[in-house]
Amino acid sequence: MDIHTFAAIYIGSYEISLNIYEISYKKRIKKIDNIRYHIELGKEAFSKKRLGYEAVEELCSKLSDFSKIINGYKVDEYEIYASAVLREVTNATFVLNQIYLRTGFSIKVINNSEHRFISYKSVAGRAGFDKIIKDSAAVVDIGGSGTQVTLFRDGELVTTQHIGLGTMKIRTLLDNRGITYSSYCKQMEEYIIKKLETFTSLYECIVENIVIMGDYATEVIRKVDKNNKENVVKTEKFVKYISKIQKKTVEEISKELNLANESDPFVLPAILLFKNLALSVKSKEVYVPGANINDGIAYNYAEKNKLIKVTHDFEKDILSTAKELSRRYNSYSPHIDALCKLSVKIFDTMKKNHGLGKRERLLLQVSAILHDCGKYISLLNSPQCAYYIVMSSEIMGLTHLERKIVALTILYNTYQLNEFEYLSQKLDHDAYLVVAKLSAILRVANALDQSHKQKFSNIKISIKERELIIKVESFEDISLEQTLFDDKTEYFENVFSLKPILKEKRVYLEED
Numbered sequence: 001m002d003i004h005t006f007a008a009i010y011i012g013s014y015e016i017s018l019n020i021y022e023i024s025y026k027k028r029i030k031k032i033d034n035i036r037y038h039i040e041l042g043k044e045a046f047s048k049k050r051l052g053y054e055a056v057e058e059l060c061s062k063l064s065d066f067s068k069i070i071n072g073y074k075v076d077e078y079e080i081y082a083s084a085v086l087r088e089v090t091n092a093t094f095v096l097n098q099i100y101l102r103t104g105f106s107i108k109v110i111n112n113s114e115h116r117f118i119s120y121k122s123v124a125g126r127a128g129f130d131k132i133i134k135d136s137a138a139v140v141d142i143g144g145s146g147t148q149v150t151l152f153r154d155g156e157l158v159t160t161q162h163i164g165l166g167t168m169k170i171r172t173l174l175d176n177r178g179i180t181y182s183s184y185c186k187q188m189e190e191y192i193i194k195k196l197e198t199f200t201s202l203y204e205c206i207v208e209n210i211v212i213m214g215d216y217a218t219e220v221i222r223k224v225d226k227n228n229k230e231n232v233v234k235t236e237k238f239v240k241y242i243s244k245i246q247k248k249t250v251e252e253i254s255k256e257l258n259l260a261n262e263s264d265p266f267v268l269p270a271i272l273l274f275k276n277l278a279l280s281v282k283s284k285e286v287y288v289p290g291a292n293i294n295d296g297i298a299y300n301y302a303e304k305n306k307l308i309k310v311t312h313d314f315e316k317d318i319l320s321t322a323k324e325l326s327r328r329y330n331s332y333s334p335h336i337d338a339l340c341k342l343s344v345k346i347f348d349t350m351k352k353n354h355g356l357g358k359r360e361r362l363l364l365q366v367s368a369i370l371h372d373c374g375k376y377i378s379l380l381n382s383p384q385c386a387y388y389i390v391m392s393s394e395i396m397g398l399t400h401l402e403r404k405i406v407a408l409t410i411l412y413n414t415y416q417l418n419e420f421e422y423l424s425q426k427l428d429h430d431a432y433l434v435v436a437k438l439s440a441i442l443r444v445a446n447a448l449d450q451s452h453k454q455k456f457s458n459i460k461i462s463i464k465e466r467e468l469i470i471k472v473e474s475f476e477d478i479s480l481e482q483t484l485f486d487d488k489t490e491y492f493e494n495v496f497s498l499k500p501i502l503k504e505k506r507v508y509l510e511e512d
Helices: 041-048 053-073 092-103 112-124 167-174 181-202 217-224 235-245 250-256 267-280 293-304 314-328 334-349 358-370 382-392 400-411 429-447 479-496
Strands: 004-011 015-024 028-038 077-082 136-142 147-153 156-163 209-213 232-234 285-287 456-464 467-474 499-506
Touching: 004 053, 004 293, 015 053, 015 293, 028 053, 028 293, 041 053, 041 167, 053 092, 077 293, 112 136, 112 147, 112 156, 112 209, 112 293, 112 314, 112 400, 136 267, 147 267, 156 181, 156 314, 167 181, 167 267, 181 267, 209 267, 217 235, 217 267, 232 235, 235 250, 235 267, 235 285, 250 267, 314 358, 334 358, 334 429, 334 456, 334 467, 358 382, 358 400, 358 429, 382 400, 400 429, 429 479, 479 499
Parallel strands: 004 077, 136 209, 209 285, 467 499
Antiparallel strands: 004 015, 015 028, 136 147, 147 156, 232 285, 456 467
């Protein structure tokens, strides 16, 4: 049995962590070591928007220690991620260069949606997760810079939203105000409640279960029910315990939870977030899986390299999010379903002609689902509005580049594609080609249902010489589709050197 040794390093707002894993197909992912260093990078990063010499020096020193540990384990592979703490500083390029020169580590700085999706994978990839979300659930991921809330209904992902409630951000905002400790606690809780009220007013947030990911959550749930090995407790019991300990000092709370730091500055905002998140979604039970982003990095690596059997359908999550976003802007309709099927049918027929893979196929589906959402804002400028909606929305599972590809595919489904030089600051050459190909396919598929009446049935698509032949059966007059189809094909021909041909077989219903 092949066993891969893998190391995951994460640079966070107030600590850096290293986990060592053994990965095998039968035993899946087993954590064999965990090292954490407390280093408050976020305080300087969020307040000054830069990292100073001392912070960089300490970071490089700790990463050098990690390098020695990794070499000691003789790992097969390692990956290093950083999120908001390096994403928000103005001197990130120089910091990353110093880290590389001193340690040899190349660090991947991920955006918020990538970060949360990787963290989400650490939970969703576990046995029993689909049972937790079967009826309804909220998965909350609490970090130093913010909190991600992901809602599920009937086993499907409804929405995911980033709320600016991170443990370090809350502490930095309200600290050092010369007030009493009790007033400090009261202000902190009031601030959290107000922020959560905005979210709960926009979405139907009542759920059966809440899944909490974040530091201190495991320590809290173990204190709530010491004999519970499943890490699941009733919300009422969970909230009651936190309400009791929040009256204590930070030192007393740290001691109560057996924390390594006897006066942990982030424990108070963390437990107040746990409590008020559980109350805001009115959950019946609280589940704390004890997972973190390092576990997600390991799962992502194992999935990518086919080292484990994947039990959860992550593509379904992406499509569910896109459909819910489409519904929010009143654009989801039978036309969207028809367009998705047509687009995919054309894409699959042209495998040898477009050279794209499964991921681009998924991006085409997302583009088809969201292509009409801009009409909610403006009928005249709907393509631009759709572009900004996509770029401003969180679609869990898509990288920033992939979201940009979707937005531009929708834009150029209607408008003429700009030259590469015009878009070179937004896209590299490969991504530009993906946008061109996906938008060309989407245009042809859209032309086949221009009336939004789904007039066709029994659609057959084939390639013969340099022609893409689309044979359809129809009970209705398709002269509108035929006319607009011819107008849409020139762009497709330019991209693929294939001429789309629409052939109709008219079907007449027999009268009684």
